[in-house]
Amino acid sequence: MLLTDSRDIYRQSECIRRQITTARLRSRTSSCLDGSVMASSLISRQFAFSLQKNLRLSAPGNIVSKAAPKTQVEFDYDGPSMKTSVPGPRSEELTKQLGHIQNVGAINFFCNYEESRGNYLVDVDGNRMLDIYTQISSIPIGYTLVNRPALGILPPENFPEKLTESLVSVAPSGMTRVQTMACGSCSNENAYKAMFIWYRYEMFASSGIVSLTSLFVSQSPGCPELSILSFMGGFHGRTMGCLATTHSKAIHKLDVPSFDWPIAPFPRLQYPLEEFTRENAQEEARCLEEVEDLIVKWRQKGKPVAGVVIEPIQAEGGDNHASSDFFRGLRDIARKHGCAFHVDEVQTGGGTTGKMWAHEHWGMEDPADIVSFSKKLLTGGYYHKDEFQADKPYRIFNTWMGDPSKNLILSEVLNVIRRENLLEEVTALGRC
Amino acid sequence: MLLTDSRDIYRQSECIRRQITTARLRSRTSSCLDGSVMASSLISRQFAFSLQKNLRLSAPGNIVSKAAPKTQVEFDYDGPSMKTSVPGPRSEELTKQLGHIQNVGAINFFCNYEESRGNYLVDVDGNRMLDIYTQISSIPIGYTLVNRPALGILPPENFPEKLTESLVSVAPSGMTRVQTMACGSCSNENAYKAMFIWYRYEMFASSGIVSLTSLFVSQSPGCPELSILSFMGGFHGRTMGCLATTHSKAIHKLDVPSFDWPIAPFPRLQYPLEEFTRENAQEEARCLEEVEDLIVKWRQKGKPVAGVVIEPIQAEGGDNHASSDFFRGLRDIARKHGCAFHVDEVQTGGGTTGKMWAHEHWGMEDPADIVSFSKKLLTGGYYHKDEFQADKPYRIFNTWMGDPSKNLILSEVLNVIRRENLLEEVTALGRC
Numbered sequence: 001m002l003l004t005d006s007r008d009i010y011r012q013s014e015c016i017r018r019q020i021t022t023a024r025l026r027s028r029t030s031s032c033l034d035g036s037v038m039a040s041s042l043i044s045r046q047f048a049f050s051l052q053k054n055l056r057l058s059a060p061g062n063i064v065s066k067a068a069p070k071t072q073v074e075f076d077y078d079g080p081s082m083k084t085s086v087p088g089p090r091s092e093e094l095t096k097q098l099g100h101i102q103n104v105g106a107i108n109f110f111c112n113y114e115e116s117r118g119n120y121l122v123d124v125d126g127n128r129m130l131d132i133y134t135q136i137s138s139i140p141i142g143y144t145l146v147n148r149p150a151l152g153i154l155p156p157e158n159f160p161e162k163l164t165e166s167l168v169s170v171a172p173s174g175m176t177r178v179q180t181m182a183c184g185s186c187s188n189e190n191a192y193k194a195m196f197i198w199y200r201y202e203m204f205a206s207s208g209i210v211s212l213t214s215l216f217v218s219q220s221p222g223c224p225e226l227s228i229l230s231f232m233g234g235f236h237g238r239t240m241g242c243l244a245t246t247h248s249k250a251i252h253k254l255d256v257p258s259f260d261w262p263i264a265p266f267p268r269l270q271y272p273l274e275e276f277t278r279e280n281a282q283e284e285a286r287c288l289e290e291v292e293d294l295i296v297k298w299r300q301k302g303k304p305v306a307g308v309v310i311e312p313i314q315a316e317g318g319d320n321h322a323s324s325d326f327f328r329g330l331r332d333i334a335r336k337h338g339c340a341f342h343v344d345e346v347q348t349g350g351g352t353t354g355k356m357w358a359h360e361h362w363g364m365e366d367p368a369d370i371v372s373f374s375k376k377l378l379t380g381g382y383y384h385k386d387e388f389q390a391d392k393p394y395r396i397f398n399t400w401m402g403d404p405s406k407n408l409i410l411s412e413v414l415n416v417i418r419r420e421n422l423l424e425e426v427t428a429l430g431r432c
Numbered sequence: 433m434l435l436t437d438s439r440d441i442y443r444q445s446e447c448i449r450r451q452i453t454t455a456r457l458r459s460r461t462s463s464c465l466d467g468s469v470m471a472s473s474l475i476s477r478q479f480a481f482s483l484q485k486n487l488r489l490s491a492p493g494n495i496v497s498k499a500a501p502k503t504q505v506e507f508d509y510d511g512p513s514m515k516t517s518v519p520g521p522r523s524e525e526l527t528k529q530l531g532h533i534q535n536v537g538a539i540n541f542f543c544n545y546e547e548s549r550g551n552y553l554v555d556v557d558g559n560r561m562l563d564i565y566t567q568i569s570s571i572p573i574g575y576t577l578v579n580r581p582a583l584g585i586l587p588p589e590n591f592p593e594k595l596t597e598s599l600v601s602v603a604p605s606g607m608t609r610v611q612t613m614a615c616g617s618c619s620n621e622n623a624y625k626a627m628f629i630w631y632r633y634e635m636f637a638s639s640g641i642v643s644l645t646s647l648f649v650s651q652s653p654g655c656p657e658l659s660i661l662s663f664m665g666g667f668h669g670r671t672m673g674c675l676a677t678t679h680s681k682a683i684h685k686l687d688v689p690s691f692d693w694p695i696a697p698f699p700r701l702q703y704p705l706e707e708f709t710r711e712n713a714q715e716e717a718r719c720l721e722e723v724e725d726l727i728v729k730w731r732q733k734g735k736p737v738a739g740v741v742i743e744p745i746q747a748e749g750g751d752n753h754a755s756s757d758f759f760r761g762l763r764d765i766a767r768k769h770g771c772a773f774h775v776d777e778v779q780t781g782g783g784t785t786g787k788m789w790a791h792e793h794w795g796m797e798d799p800a801d802i803v804s805f806s807k808k809l810l811t812g813g814y815y816h817k818d819e820f821q822a823d824k825p826y827r828i829f830n831t832w833m834g835d836p837s838k839n840l841i842l843s844e845v846l847n848v849i850r851r852e853n854l855l856e857e858v859t860a861l862g863r864c
Contacts, residue, residue, distance in 0.1 A: 137747075138807035140782050140845045141854070148810065182614040185830055189617075189671040193688055200687040215682040216664065218690035222682065226689050232648065238830055239621040241672030250647040250654065251827060255632040256625055257658050257691060258650035315569075350572050375570035375831060378580065395683060398617055398670055399807060403835075413572045422573070 077120045081128040088125025090157075097160040101168060101177055105393025106152045113156050116143035124157045136399045151180065151401040152393075159404060166411035170356045171383055172371045173364070180381040180402030184346040184374030185237030188309070190396050191372045191382040192241050195307035195340040196226050197390050198369075202338065226306040227261040227298055229291065229339070233317030234266065236309060236344050245309055248317035262294035262305060266314060267322045284326040288333060295337045307340035307370075308333075312358035315347045324362040331367065340388070343368040350376030351417055354427035378413065379406035509552045513560040520557025522589075529592040533600060533609055537825025538584050545588050548575035556589045568831045583612065583833040584825075591836060598843040599813065602788045604803045605796070607815040612834030616778040616806030617669030620741070622828050623804045623814040624673050627739035627772040628658050629822050630801075634770065658738040659693040659730055661723065661771070665749030666698065668741060668776050677741055680749035694726035694737060698746060699754045716758040720765060727769045739772035739802075740765075744790035747779045756794040763799065772820070775800040782808030783849055786859035810845065811838035 087095065091109035098104050115122040119142050121131040131143075135150040149156055167178045179194075181187040215222030230236065230245035237243065238252060244259040246252055267284045270276040295305045310330065314320035334341040348358035350373070359367045369388055374380035379402050390396050417423065519527065523541035530536050547554040551574050553563035566574075567582040581588055599610045611626075613619040647654030662668065662677035669675065670684060676691040678684055699716045702708035727737045742762065746752035766773040780790035782805070791799045801820055806812035811834045822828050849855065 136807070137779055137784070138810075140808035140810065140842075141848055146841050183618060183830060183832060185621075186615060186618060186671060192672070193670075196689065197687045212682045215685045216679050217695055218676055218679075218685065218693065223685055223688055223690040226687075238625075239618060239671050239673060240624070240676075244650050244672075247648050247650075250644045251824065253647045253650065253655055254827070255629045255658075256655055257628065258655040259689060261650065263649055347569055352569070375568070376572040378570075378572065392683065395686070398615060400615060409578050410572075416573055 077117060077128060080120070080130050081126075083126045086123065086125075086127055086129075088123065088127060090124040094124065094155075094157065094160055098155070098163075101160065101163055102179060103389050103393055103396070106397060107155065108153050110157050110159070111149065111154050113143065113147045113149065116147070118142045121154075138399050148400060148403065150399050151404060152397050156404055159407075162404065162407045162411060166407045166414060167377070167379075167381065167383075170414060172357050172359065172367065174366050174368075175371065175383040175385055177386060177389060178381055178383045179396060180379050180407070181374075181398075182400060182402055183380045184372070185239040185242050186398070187346065187372040187374055187380040187382050188236045188242045188245075188344060189239055191342055191370045191384070192228055192245075192307065192309075194370065194382070194384060194388045194390060194396060195228070195342060196224075197395060198340060198388050199226060199304075199306035199338075200224065201391065225303045227259065227303045228342075229262045229264060229294060229298070229305045229308045231264050231266040231310055231314075233314045233320055234309070234311060234344075235314070235316030235347075236311075237346075248314075260303065262298045264291045264294055266310075266317075266320050267326055269321060269323075280323070281325075284322060284329070287322075288326065288329045291330060292333050292337070295333070295339060299337075305337070305339045307342050309342040309344055311344050312348050312361070313353075327359070327362045327367075328364060331364065340369045342370040342372065344372050346372055346374045346380075349373040351423055351426065352376070354423055354430055356423065378410045379403065509549060509560060512552070512562050513558075515558045518555065518557075518559055518561075520555065520559060522556040526556065526587075526589065526592055530587070530595075533592065533595055534611060535821050535825055535828070538829060539587065540585050542589050542591070543581060543586050545575065545579045545581065548579070550574045553586075570831050580832060580835065582831050583836060584829050588836055591839075594836065594839045594843060598839045598846060599809070599811075599815075602846060603815055604789050604791065604799065606798050606800075607803065607817055609818060609821060610813055610815045611828060612811050612813040612839070613806075613830075614832060614834055615812045616804070617671040617674050618830070619778065619804040619806055619812040619814050620668045620674045620677075620776060621671055623774055623802045623816070624660055624677075624739065624741075626802065626814070626816060626820045626822060626828060627660070627774060628656075629827060630772060630820050631658060631736075631738035631770075632656065633823065657735045659691065659735045660774075661694045661696060661726060661730070661737045661740045663696050663698040663742055663746075665746045665752055666741070666743060666776075667746070667748030667779075668743075669778075680746075692735065694730045696723045696726055698742075698749075698752050699758055701753060701755075712755070713757075716754060716761070719754075720758065720761045723762060724765050724769070727765070727771060731769075737769070737771045739774050741774040741776055743776050744780050744793070745785075759791070759794045759799075760796060763796065772801045774802040774804065776804050778804055778806045778812075781805040783855055783858065784808070786855055786862055788855065810842045811835065 087107075087109040094110045095104050095107050098107070110124040112122045112124050112126075115128075116131075119131050119134075120128050121143065122128045131139075134142075135148070135154060138150060139147065151159065163178065163180075167180070168176065171178065179190065181190055211222060213222075214220060228245055230247065232247050234245060235248040235252075236245045238246065240256065240258075243253060243256055244261055247263055265287045267280070267287045269280045269283065273280065291308070298305050308330065310327075312327070331341050333339075343357075343359050345357050345359065349356065349371075353361065355361060357371065359371070370382055370384045372380075372382040381402060519539075519541040526542045527536050527539050530539070542556040544554045544556050544558075547560075548563075551563050551566075552560050553575065554560045563571075563575075567580070567586060570582060571579065583591065595610065595612075599612070600608065603610065611622065613622055643654060645654075646652060660677055662679065664679050666677060667680040667684075668677045670678065672688065672690075675685060675688055676693055679695055697719045699712070699719045701712045701715065705712065723740070730737050740762065742759075744759070763773050775789075775791050777789050777791065781788065781803075785793065787793060789803065791803070802814055802816045804812075804814040813834060
């Protein structure tokens, strides 16, 4: 029994099937399929109790559940059991809810991970299915008390609620959509992809008209020569896309191939600010002019700038600040030239500037198209405007898409920040 | 008081300092510095208990500690307290232990996260320090019952032991070193970087002699035109470096700029295998010949192949297998041309083929230079030979470097696999 009829899943299971050659499906002792062979009756009671005792974790899907976890005995399922069509009504309702926050095109259904055991995955409509897909092959020995779901396809029941309580509750101005990722680099990598996809869609109204061959060999027009404009001194991560926009320390980039993307100067302000008003205004104007020149130049080169990425305060690259006027000017230039504007708040987000997001200090209604985060938000990810959601599922995707247990902890952290008025506290102490 | 005298940390704290302009260090009510302002006395007792109750997680550093967590009251530290020089003797001992597994050049000291509270970080030698670095700005409200350490600089005390029990205990042949990462894509991105760094080191005996300017602007010679050879149908992830080697489905690559790297054909075998012995041998020979041609061609193009990456079984790209002879031949070609050989076991690792690593089926003593993993191993990362450890710290680096709680769960999973003889079970069921 397959979980869904998707071709991906079929291929996946086909692969595993051949891998272990002639395996036969067995009803109670479990099949030889992928993780399943290590699950089901093979999950010993001792292991379940040992995990429960040592880790004191319940399933991430229901980590705050008030119900005491049932014992392994009650979960000795002896076969599938279907109650509704799949996805059932509860899954459809939750998919609709999550659709307000994320692309849900890849969601199969929502799961009840607390009820899932061995190779049986239970959905939120009470359907119990033999799972040969094992969360895109990421569950090593079947469902136990500790599970990490593949959030993009099989999220836990409380995922929309926990996202709403945590990340959505502190979304930057103009953004109601958020995509979680595992770390800061992955967040920026995927934000860049979202900008490339958006840019091509804007250019061609549809991004579908390209040669398939060019795609398989990583060449234009399928893989176009687009660029991201970044700033000297900027730090956006160390994976290869991010690293092409990182210019903080030479050692980070040494020996790693990169892209021919434009790099603008970040203003070098003189202090004390009140003594250098004119000089600093000139410096910021010079940098903005250079940005505009680079955008034009790279367009002429045939490598148009799809997006501009900047940190509100450069940290890794020194300690570089710019005025709100500079950022407002930059945002206008990006808009004028049809470039997306990505504010990287991996370092500055989370409240240390007295606002949840440092860019709030600019006082703009439409500060950015994309805001990425990680670190103090405990999970990585990025917020984006509606039009930056990829047109199809699986374009912004990976196996885990973050970790739901981090959203849960974040939601407690945000409660503390609110209850203790920590943003006001930072502002007051910062003034004293 | 700074944790260490590193310039990075100084800059970091400098940045935060200016961010909140004129903040003054206060002894008991905590400073305004970064996370600190949200920590210390501001961590309410209620929050500590609420987290304890809801999440039932202890600090990852000591998640299996048998000692009952102390209450918040006992942790109301009123100042720093130094017992030894930093790093102290216990930290030095653990650094030495971890040095057998990883690059430890960036480690400041080892931490006791269970004893750390508010803005006070306690190390394994009992030194209590005011923490203004907050795990590279990734602790939102100071130390609580749930902490996620920046593993590359401030690992928990049990990190070497947990790595040894989990990942090191199942290291592939010839590899004793392992680098953890948050997900599969990050694992491959960093494995590619390790191959580039190694390749340049092999070429030039030292990778230090390049123009700094070229590095800051992402150009050669600092950022050289090196390449990774991959295979049609291969899947290695979706971040930009990985995506350049992914050729499974067109939609994954659409609209995203890529690198001009060589792509070889993966054998297309005919089934049943016993009826097509000659044809399949010819097909594999053709593919190997093409690999060698591409390596030569790309060297002539000035984009030499630093590494070859391949999956033991292609899954995302269909269900494509090749014989052990093919892989042995490929490994020899890589060696002959001075290219690193990277086996991507993100999908195939973890036991589903009846061996912990699918490449063990090839029966080679020296199967690979790098083996990457994620999914069923619960944490991402890659194993590597000694010579693939970067010469300097911070070259393979990010804030979290994975998540130690996953190593802990993995170690329990491996216990089950051993206790229940699951690898033998897979093999037996696969034959029946």
